[in-house]
Amino acid sequence: MATLREKIDRIIEDDTITTRKRVATATTIKRTTLGSKLLKNSLVSPSTTIDNVIKTKKLKSNAQENVLLKTILVDIKTKIIENFLKMLNSARRCEVAIVNTSEKNEVLDNPSALPLINTTTPHLVNSTSSSSLNKRESLNSIATEKVSLMNAFEQSNVVQPLLTDLYQISMAYAYWKSNKHQEMATFDLYFRKNPFGGEYTIFAGLDECLKFIRDYKLHVTDIEYLRSVLPTYTEKEYFDYLLDLDMNDVKIFAVPEGTVVFPRIPLIRIEGPILKTQLLETTLLTLVNFASLVATNAARFRSAIGNQKSLLEFGLRRAQGPDGGLSASKYCYLGGFDGTSNVLAGKLYGIPVKGTHAHAYVSSYESINDLNERELCDRLSGERRPFADLCEKYLKELGPMLKILPEQTNKGELAAFISYAIAFPTNFLALVDTYDVLKSGLPNFLAVARALHECNYQAVGLRLDSGDLAYLSLEVRAKFQDVAKKFEISYFKDFNIVASNDINEDTLVSLDKQGHSIDTFGIGTHLVTCQKQPALGCVYKLVELAGLPRIKVSQDIEKVTIPGRKNLYRIYGHDGKALCDLLTKYDEPPPEASVKLLSRHPFSDQRRAYVTPTSVRNLYKLYWADGEIKEKLPTLHEIRDYAKDQINQLRKDHIRDLNPTPYKVSVTDTLFNFMHDIWMRNIPIGELE
Secondary structure, three states, X not given: OOOHHHHXXXXXXXXXXXXXXXXXXXXOOOHHHHOOHHHHHHHOOOHHHHHHHHHOOOOOOHHHHHHHHHHHXXXXXXXXXXXXXXXXXXXXXXXXXXXXXXXXXXXXXXXXXXXXXXXXXXXXXXXXXXXXXXXXXXXXXXXXXOOOOOOOOOOOOOOOOOOOOHHHXXXXXXXHHOOOOOOEEEEEEEOOOXXXXXXXXXXXXXXXXXXXXXXXXXXXXXXXXXXXHOOOOOOHHHHHHHHOOOOOOOEEEEOOOOOEEOOOOOOEEEEEEHHHHHHOHHHHHHHHHHHHHHHHHHHHHHHHHOOOOEEEEOOHHHOOHHHHHHHHHHHHHHOOOOEEOOHHHHHHHOOOEOOOXXXXXXXXXXXXXXXXXXXXXXXXXXXXXXXXXXXXXXXHHHHHHHOOOHHHOOHHHHHHHHHHHHHOOOOOEEEOOOOOHHHHHHHHHXXXXXXXXXXXXXXXXXXXXXXXXXXXXXXXXXXXXXXXXXXXXXXXXXXXXXXXXXXXHHHHHHHHHHOOOOOEEEEOHHHHOOOOOOOOOOEEEEEEEOOEEOOOOOOOHHHOOOOOOXXXXXXXXXXXXXXXXXXXXXXXXXXOOOOOEEEEOOOOOOOEEEEOOOEEEEXXXXXXXXXXXXXXXXXXXXXXXXXXXXXXXXXXXXXXXXXXXXXXXXXXXXXXXXXXXXXXHOOOOOOOO
């Protein structure tokens, strides 16, 4: 006859196997992983636990044994399910690490599509009604769901093969159906017009494109979804083909990320089987369009104020969703900003994080009596100093000099400044416009700054978020200088003045013309949303197929493509500045320094010129081939420095804000004739009647 211990072990084993099978079916977890020793051990309670329970009970009859058995099994079954679901969630959170391993026992068929499973202990039979159970489980599922965030150097889970337009999938099927899918194609990704009325663009987003191509993989659940949206007669073999698809035989040529680029220049040249290169279109466009647009916007803000002032990106709350906010923070930094308020962007990309407090913090205090902490330890001696009393004392001393009545300053604001300074004595920067900048905010700030000085700390500065920024900054700077001289505290005159308040590029230009004393600008809405121009308009065009050039003709000259594979060179003059960019046929010899050549406008017979380069740079690099990234990808900080150097290589008239000089993008005489011959052959000849 089986012992109680043996009965329990048998039921545990049966229930464990059943639970595994049910969950494996529902979530496509492979049996090889489910049978692993690690997972198996996590499902059952240690044997010593059960043994100890049995030993503490004195069983006098089979009835008592059965009652105890049921009690133990309820606890064990609940624990089994609970532990197993926790393991599934753990596997889901580790999906990137698991999918990238070379082990054959892949945990998930589609980790990005698998939702996290509710780990709340299931209700037992008769514990609640069915309708109540469903509602509760739904709420618990929402409450316990967690978002798996991308690693700083890995791709966002949102960027996956199905992040595309349906017509890409449809065209891929048509290529496959007509047995055309293996023909080698070349696509160019470029834009037609510089944004924001300027004459240059910063190319950004390449690293994300390469990671997307590297990790390209359609999973089982992706295929199942595609079966539901494509016609029912779509062959099973097509879906099998998609399931095995990778981008190992695709080649990616591109200009380096951070390069200053211009209209009609192919930023990325994509070569490979037409089905595969077609599937890449939408995703590459979405990765390049916004990244290049916001990086260029940031570069224009930087150009408007020069390199002596600091620029901080404050746009997360105004960005188009969390992905837009993260991308904006990343590419604003690439474009020349010095920091961000976005904490997650700081963590993921290593961007300096900056910020102080909001008006809510100031208005949360009504009087000095609201202070729960009034002392501050001296930085050098460690002695506890009566900090709040010192602040009130110095406010009275400052009154006559600032021509204000100390008793008229807002004491709730003073209390807020005191409490914030106690919390951050080495990084005190106060928002001073909650009530009145000159009559309350500034005096209260200076009183606290003097008290910090006596305790051997240095305040950082203040922030203006409203009003006439030019006038207020000049008035505040003058008071800083007066106080520095009066009390012989020299660094007071150099306090940092930060300005925010819906600043755009035109505001910066206007402030520069008016004259101001602002050191740092915090910019949000106009920067991250690119309000001046919300889209760059990159396009992705077929230019060669099976070794033959392809052209898109249009009555709109801007939309006519330059056919064939091309190389790209930047021509420099004797002063080291870029003169023009030159497109050549793929098989043309490259231009040489000191050798005169004829450059031509792509679409105008009359616009042509000779140029003798002082130096020539080939802008294209092979970034992806043979299933691997061929170039070491620079860090975000390195790309930022490179972009800054790129802008410095342009003439000033190309980057000025008013009527900038267009930069020349030319073609060789050979490419010009080749292009126009194909153009003419593809335009129908009409007949007059």
